[in-house]
Amino acid sequence: MKTNDYVVFSFVFITFFLRLQGVSSHGFHVGHVARDLEEMNRCGTPEATELDIATQQLVVEKFLSSSERVDTEIVVPVCFYVISDTQGNNSLSDSDLQGQLDALNRAYGSSSCCNTTLSWCAPGTCSINTGISFAMAKINANGALVPGATASSVSASGACVTRVVNNAWAYLDDGDEMAMKTALKKGDEKTLDVYFTDLRALGFTTFPWAITPGSIRDGVVVQASTVPGGSNKRYNEGDTLAHEVGHWMGLSHTFAGGCDISDGIVDTPPQANAYGGCSPATRPDTCPGGGPDPIFNFMDYSLDACMYEFTRGQALAMRACYTFFRLGRWENEVIQLRVREQSAPLNLIPRERQIFRVLIRRRTTCSISAKEGNADMYINLLSPPTWSAADLCKSNSTTSAESCSTGDVSAYINAQRGAPIRSIFGALTGFIRDPLPLYVGVVATGSTPVQNLRLRCSLFR
Ligand SMILES: [Ca+2]
Ligand SMILES: [Ca+2]
Ligand SMILES: [Zn+2]
Ligand SMILES: [Zn+2]
Structure with a gap:
């Protein structure tokens, strides 16, 4: 192995929040059901929007198929x-x-x-x-x-x-x-x-x-x-x-x-x-x-x-x-992904976590995209990878990079609605093997689901 071998991780996470009504009969869109004053006096809980209702439905869907x-x-x-x-x-x-x-x-x-x-x-x-x-x-x-x-x-x-x-x-x-x-x-x-x-x-x-x-x-x-x-x-x-x-x-x-x-x-x-x-x-x-x-x-x-x-x-x-x-039952099975393979789209409810395990090669670029929602992302690269997926991000606190710094290399990206973030980490030398396991964790933050999340890793050119 040459000492100038390196790996570049490019994490691209783009979020945008659709505010148009009726973009898709199956899509999530925000609506507000009008209340009159009498009803407001009856119950002061903010009226559920379509997105609230869709969130609740997604939680039920997850629950029915969950081992938790x-x-x-x-x-x-x-x-x-x-x-x-x-x-x-x-x-x-x-x-x-x-x-x-x-x-x-x-x-x-x-x-x-x-x-x-x-x-x-x-x-x-x-x-x-x-x-x-x-x-x-x-x-x-x-x-x-x-x-x-x-x-x-x-x-x-x-x-x-x-x-x-x-x-x-x-x-x-x-x-x-x-x-x-x-x-x-x-x-x-x-x-x-x-x-x-x-x-x-x-x-x-x-x-x-x-x-x-x-x-x-x-x-x-x-x-x-x-x-x-x-x-x-x-x-x-x-x-x-x-x-x-x-x-x-x-x-x-x-x-x-x-x-x-x-x-x-x-x-x-x-x-x-x-x-x-x-x-x-x-x-x-x-x-x-x-x-x-x-x-x-x-x-x-x-x-x-x-x-x-x-x-x-x-x-x-x-x-x-x-x-x-x-009860905080957020665990999902780790999703295995090969280089050049794009993950199936998945939806995460607020606070839910998904971990991907990807066997990358030298000069690999990984990118993550989602249709809408907010997420924090973590990567962890260990040599050897003796830790379990649970070590990736034990804390639900996603406010600081330190909460996930368990690995030889770890990084943190906070992606916010309407604020696309592009970051490049890398120039790692000396211990790169081929192939190398990389763990990518995504935690849905904010009060709306992350929609159509996809991860793709490909050879960097
Ligand atoms: Ca009826
Ligand atoms: Ca009664
Ligand atoms: Zn609708
Ligand atoms: Zn009520």
Whole structure:
């Protein structure tokens, strides 16, 4: 081997984000479903865009074919925060909170049934068991979360319940949210943090792909008066929290995509717009096909007296989102690739990682391209390659090159939407063999999927 042999890696990653509507009937494009003021007051979670719905569908698709699929009961640890003012508004007792926790478990279990005091309810008409349940998280004597531990009830010793008196946060304005959460939040990415206060909507949260789970913003804010037996007359069965937790678990409103794309869930009928009442005798049917509108579904806007259902499709979507975004099951099989061979296009959900192993030769150029999305990329070249793929990038933190510097040669590229990046690494001398294994890791960042990612390595000329 001559000492001036060298390898040049040229990583080209081009991202661009399509904003045109209707570019392809199968493509992802951004749409925004209009809301009226009344609906905004009902739920303050940002309405799902087509891209949100497509993301949720992609997560389900991945989940169904994933070896990381979790089919056992998912128990979600819960922290409650009660924010009252000096007048005592929003005060909730332990029994109020226990009633809300029990209502949440009923909603997600098989004992959520229609209200038999209403004429339209056939006794014994109940929802499915989602396989998701909720238990109080535990905190230690210092008030810090004990990860994975649960308490038997709201009033049990160590149950994650926090009460504060704060006149600003007790009527939550936009400017108060992060200050309140920064001061109070105890939960990690697996934990459901619920803040009970007074606000302009019945509740709000974020989709799990739209933020980093476990970050300060992650959690649900809900009207304290919506707990079971609360003073909010039309919404006091605790269903508001069940609805917002549905969003927190990745569900859109049943009417989010209208008749055209629905909500991305196969077994909820399409619905043109929200239903706001509880008069099922005149049950609306706003879209062709699928039967009447899903006005009993927790993800519509019906009164609490009406809503009691999740569907199997919704349960699957929630389990998939919790598994990927909150249990952090990101591993994929390593894809083997030969020089001159282009990988099949693949889509990555936010935070998902794919590793390629390529046998390169001297003077090889590798390039990566994607149709849209954001990604961080890593290469690792070891001699000999004794490390496993898991060593490539152990940390989910993709903010610094150092997080992946385990190899003899490692490099890092951050590709951002609309900012094509071209980098050349190389001029390696002295230990080049032929062929040489190169590992390329790609981590989807941002809140949208990486679309049609392809890797190709060819001989450099
Ligand atoms: Ca219909
Ligand atoms: Ca109900
Ligand atoms: Zn479309
Ligand atoms: Zn909502």
